[in-house]
Amino acid sequence: MSMPKTLKRVLMGPGPSDVDPRVLEALARPTIGHLDPEFLNILNEIRSLLKYTFQTKNEMTLAMSGTGSAGMETCVVNLVEPGDPMLVCINGVFGMRMADVAQRCGADVSTLEIDWGKVFEPDQIKLALQKKSAKVVGIVHAETSTGACQPIEEISRIVHEHGALLLVDTVTSLGGMNVDVDGWQIDACYSGSQKCLSCPPGLAPVTFNDAAVKVIENRKTKVQSWYLDLTMIRQYWGTERLYHHTAPINMNYALLEALKMVQEEGLEERWARHLANHQILRAGLSAIGINYVAQPGHELPMLNAVSVPRGADDAIVRKQLLNEFGIEIGGGLGVFKGKVWRIGLMGSASTRSNVMLFLAALEKCLIDQGIEFERGASIAAAAGKASQLVVS
C-alpha cells in the first residue's frame, strides 16, 4: 500500500511541525551539484540566516547533514577527546542522550540529575563544578520530553568562571523563543530543522564560538566520527570548498526558505506568536483541568507537556485525534510514558486556529472517554484569553 497523496496532518506533536507550502516548493526544486557555485551561494545564505536566528557572529555556523541528534553528536565528538571530563545536566530524555553520546566518545562523564520537569538552579551547577571540574558542561535549553525551559544566562556565567565550555541543546527552542547565543555566551549550540524552523527533518544547525573552535583546532586526536568531523566539514563550508561528503542538496533548499520565513516574520514577532498561542492553549487546557508537568514559570511556549487527565486512555485519545481529526500530538517518553501528552505549537503550526481546533477535538475525545466537564469550557477560556491578548 502507498501513502495517500492527499494525506495532510496537523502536526502538533514534539516535531516534526507543519511545513509551509513555500518550504515544500523549495524542497522540490531541481537537484544541483554540491560543488555547483549556485549551491555554494545557498550555503552562504544559510550560514548568514542561521547567524541571524542563533543571534551570533560565530563564523563556524552551519547545518550538519543529519537530524538534531546528529547535531548533538557533532558538538560532543568535536569538543571532547577521550578522557576529557564533561558534566551533563539531566532532567529529561535529551540530557540522558547527551550523557550517552559523551560516554560513547570516551569522555569522563559526570551527570547532575534532577526530577523530570524541573529546571536546574545555578547553584546546583556551581556545586557540581566545585566537586569536579569539567572541560564541557552540556545542558538542554528546551527539554522536549518534559516541556521545561532552562534559563541559561546565569549558568553560563558559572560555567565560564569554572573554565569550562557551555554546550546547549536548542533543538526545540530555536526560532520559537529567545536563543541568544552571543548574549548568553554559549560556546557551542545545536538545533534541528523540524521544530520551530518548520523545515522537514534532516538537517542540524550548529554554531561554535572562537573558544570552541580553538578547542577543536587544538585537538590531539582525530574526531571519532568521520561524518561529523568539523575539522574537515569547515573546509567545505569555508572558502576552500573542499569536498567532504555530498550535502543533502534539496534539504538545504528547504532550510534556506524556512530561514527566510523566520527573517521575514522577524525573530521577536515569531517568539511573541509562539508565546501568545501557548497562553491561549494553556487557558483552554486549564479550564478543563489539564495541568502542565514542567516546573511552574518554566513552561516552554512551543512544547506543552501536560498530564493525561484521570479517566482518559492515553493511546486511545491520541489515536482518535489522529484518525478523526488528523491531529498528531506526542505521547510521553521514559518515566512519562502513558502519563503525559506533548502538544507542540511549533513554527508554522503555532496558529490560533490550530489551538482552537485542538481544544475542540480534545474535548470531543475526552467526552467520548466519559470524562465530565462543562462543554465548551476549554474553547471559551481560550477565546477569552485570546481576546485579552489582542487587547493588551
Place this chain on the structure above:
Amino acid sequence: MSMPKTLKRVLMGPGPSDVDPRVLEALARPTIGHLDPEFLNILNEIRSLLKYTFQTKNEMTLAMSGTGSAGMETCVVNLVEPGDPMLVCINGVFGMRMADVAQRCGADVSTLEIDWGKVFEPDQIKLALQKKSAKVVGIVHAETSTGACQPIEEISRIVHEHGALLLVDTVTSLGGMNVDVDGWQIDACYSGSQKCLSCPPGLAPVTFNDAAVKVIENRKTKVQSWYLDLTMIRQYWGTERLYHHTAPINMNYALLEALKMVQEEGLEERWARHLANHQILRAGLSAIGINYVAQPGHELPMLNAVSVPRGADDAIVRKQLLNEFGIEIGGGLGVFKGKVWRIGLMGSASTRSNVMLFLAALEKCLIDQGIEFERGASIAAAAGKASQLVVS
C-alpha cells in the same frame, strides 16, 4: 542573492544525478510524523524495495539518515570494536576513506594498496589475509574516484574462507549495475540515494546478513556513534517502532518513489540502459582520443573517468560546460586532481540524449581550447555505436 528558481542542470558528475520530477513531487508532499502509522508503512515499503534492489532477503535492510559516507561509517562502527583487525582494500578515495573511518573507531587496520584505477586480484586479498587475519574486509565495488569496477564474487569466497566478514561499498553501483548481495554473499553493504537511484542526497541504504547481525548483537562495547547505532535503530525500523531519532520524513518519501521507479523499470533493464549509454559515450570519447583511466575491462558504466586530453584546461572546460550548457561533470580527486574528468551516467541522467548533448558540448569546449580533431567525430562514432546497439 538567491538561487534562480528555474535553474536546471544536467547532472553528469559523480553524483548527485538528475532527479525525476516524480521523485521531486513525492519529496514535496506534506510532512507527517515519524511515528505516524502511515509513515511506518512507508518505511516498510522502502525496506521491501531496498531488498529487491540489493537482491537480498536480509531483514536488516534500511535507509540510514545521512548520505553515503554515513552509510560507510554505519557499517564500520557497528561491525568493528576497538582492537578488531580490519583489512581495507585501497585503490581510490573511497577505500582511503574507509580506512580512515575504521582507524577512528579504534580498529586494528591493515591496508592493501594498489594503483588508482586498478582492481584487486583475488590472490592479493588471499595473501593479505594469510599474512594477517581480519574480522572484516572492506572493499569498494564501484570506486567513484577512478571509475573502476571491482569484481566481488571470487574475493567474497576467499574472505569467507579466512573467516572474515565482507563489507562492500556500492554507493555508485546500486541500481545501475548488478549488485547481488545474496548471490555474492556480501555480509554488509552500503549505498547512497543520489547516484543510480536518482533520489536527492541525504539517505544511505544499508543491508546486513545474519552473520553481520550476529556480530552486531554480540558486541561487547556500545557502538561509538549514537546516531548510527543499529542496535537501537533496528528497534525503530523493526516491529517495536521505538523512537530513536526523527527520520528525515520527506527524504524517505522521495526514496520510496525513486525505488518504485527502479522496480517499474526492472533491475536488468536498468542495468542494460546504463551499460548501453556508457558504450555510446565511450565510442564517442574514443573517436576524439579521450581514454578511460580504469583498468581495461573494468570500466564502470555509470561513472566514466577519463584523462583530460593534452592541451585542455581542466577547470576551464568544466566551467564552460556548466555555464554554457548547464552540464555538470566532476573533476579528479587526489592524485587525479586536474588530470581526470568524471562523467556520470547515473539513474535518470543515463539517457542517450544526455550522451549526445555532452559529446556535442565537449567538442565545442575542446575546439575553443584549440584542440584539433575531425569535427563531429565523437557524435558520429556515438551515433554509430547506438545504431549497433539497437540492431543487436
